[in-house]
Amino acid sequence: MENMSLEQSVAVTPVATSFQLSPAVEQYVERYRYYARNTVESILKLGETVLEAEAKLSRLEIMIFCQEVGIDHNGPTFRKLRKIGQQAARFVPVIDRVPNSWTTVYELAKLENDKFETLVNSKALTATATMKELRAFIDDGAKAPSDTVSFTLTVKAKNPAQAVEIDRALGAVGDQFGSKVRVSNQELLDRFMIDALDGFDLDDEFDNLEAA
Numbered sequence: 001m002e003n004m005s006l007e008q009s010v011a012v013t014p015v016a017t018s019f020q021l022s023p024a025v026e027q028y029v030e031r032y033r034y035y036a037r038n039t040v041e042s043i044l045k046l047g048e049t050v051l052e053a054e055a056k057l058s059r060l061e062i063m064i065f066c067q068e069v070g071i072d073h074n075g076p077t078f079r080k081l082r083k084i085g086q087q088a089a090r091f092v093p094v095i096d097r098v099p100n101s102w103t104t105v106y107e108l109a110k111l112e113n114d115k116f117e118t119l120v121n122s123k124a125l126t127a128t129a130t131m132k133e134l135r136a137f138i139d140d141g142a143k144a145p146s147d148t149v150s151f152t153l154t155v156k157a158k159n160p161a162q163a164v165e166i167d168r169a170l171g172a173v174g175d176q177f178g179s180k181v182r183v184s185n186q187e188l189l190d191r192f193m194i195d196a197l198d199g200f201d202l203d204d205e206f207d208n209l210e211a212a
Contacts, residue, residue: 021068025061028053029068040098043105044088050078051085080106090116097125104131111138163192 021029028049035045053065066073071081084102087109091098097120098105108116108131115138119125124137155170157163167181167189174181183189 021064022061024057025065025068028057028065032065032069040091040095040100040105043084043102044091044095047081047084047086047109048088049085050081054082084109094120094125097127099127099129099131101131107131108134157189157192160192163189 031049032046032053035042035049054062057065063073066078071077080102084106090113091105091108098108108119108125111119118138119134122137124134153170155166157166167183170181173179
């Protein structure tokens with residue numbers, strides 16, 4: 001469906017070049033074409049139409065249906081729309097907050113129930129949110145983007161002495177603001193810390209210090 005901007009590769013064998021559409025097939029073809037507009041509600045209706053058509057039509061009829069609307073029954077577009085149809089009910093209460101992108105709707109349809117509810121309850125789900133932003137929210141467990149500002153600083157330590165100095169400095173900043181400092185390679189930092197201590201005279205209680 002070019003007017004829907006679906007990413008698809010249509011490769012359907014023409015099974016009904018001169019076939020007279022049955023009333024059942026024609027009904028779903030007309031419904032599909034009616035909803036083939038790029039709006040959230042229409043995306044959901046397209047998914048529901050595909051799901052219902054597959055459930056109620058015979059295998060031959062569903063192939064004819066797919067040929068008529070221009071999608072491959074065995075292709076990714078059909079599978080994605082079917083998944084959207086399966087999860088359409090979850091979007092209805094928040095339809096005004098769902099991004100107007102069929103690929104984003106599909107990604108949201110794949111989310112586990114608890115993760116989708118997290119997006120809804122936290123107000124992170126908005127009509128202008130990208131799936132990248134929503135995934136970052138889920139992964140980080142952060143507040144909604146409008147509530148917080150995040151800062152990222154990358155500092156590289158080239159030797160054990162630098163590693164100790166940077167760890168202490170950033171650790172102090174983290175403690176001051178109640179934030180956690182993330183390290184790209186904790187195992188290497190641990191080795192750096194031990195190497196940096198080699199040049200110091202340690203009290204007896206630290207004589208048996210070993211790498212964690």
